[in-house]
Structure formats: structure tokens, C-alpha cells
Amino acid sequence: MPSFKQQVREKRHSEEGYALSVRRMIEPESVFGQIKNNRGFRRFLLRGLPKVSVEVGWLSLAHNLLKKMAVDQKRKAVGQG
Structure with a gap:
């Protein structure tokens, strides 16, 4: 039985x-x-894993909302033109 x-290694x-590992490297x-x-985030303001987890959540939420807003504005601009 192989280790x-x-x-x-064989699966990878x-x-x-290979396709999965390439996709995994690029996405995040x-x-x-x-x-x-783009957002200027360099350091966590809070200490401790629970607080950092909340801070990451807020960063992710802000990133996703700004991204959605940009897509919506682009869609709106295309619809008007």
C-alpha cells in the first residue's frame, strides 16, 4: 500500500x-x-483570534459590497447607453 x-503526489x-491546484492558486x-x-489594509487593529475573525468578516463584507456596487454600476451604465 502506497504511503x-x-x-x-499521484493525485496532484x-x-x-493539476487543474484544481491551478484554480486554487489563482482565486484567493x-x-x-x-x-x-486597493483598500489599504495592512494590519489588524484588534488582537485575539475572535476579534481578528470579526475584523476579517467586516473586510470581506466591505470588499464584496464594493465589488457588487461596481458590477451594478457597470450594468446600469451599459443599460443606459
């Missing part, structure tokens, strides 16, 4: 595993980059 590491090198990075660069 767990060997099983994971399969076509399906842009969000963190946008929050850091």
Missing part, C-alpha cells in the same frame, strides 16, 4: 489534480491583493 504522501499530478490571491493594495 499517504505518495497518494497525494493527475489532470484533475487577487482578493488578498485587492484588500491590501
Whole structure:
């Protein structure tokens, strides 16, 4: 029976595993980059895991609302033109 590491390695090198790992690498990075660069977030203001979790929640909510607003404005502008 192959080791767990060997099983994971084989799964990762399969076509399906490679596609999943590529998708996983790309998706979250842009969000963190946008929050850091575009929103100016560099440090947590609060300390402790429960408080940081709330702060991450607020950051995520603000990011998603601003993103939705931009999509809605773009959709509205296309509808008028």
C-alpha cells in the first residue's frame, strides 16, 4: 500500500489534480491583493483570534459590497447607453 504522501503526489499530478491546484492558486490571491493594495489594509487593529475573525468578516463584507456596487454600476451604465 502506497504511503499517504505518495497518494497525494499521484493525485496532484493527475489532470484533475493539476487543474484544481491551478484554480486554487489563482482565486484567493487577487482578493488578498485587492484588500491590501486597493483598500489599504495592512494590519489588524484588534488582537485575539475572535476579534481578528470579526475584523476579517467586516473586510470581506466591505470588499464584496464594493465589488457588487461596481458590477451594478457597470450594468446600469451599459443599460443606459
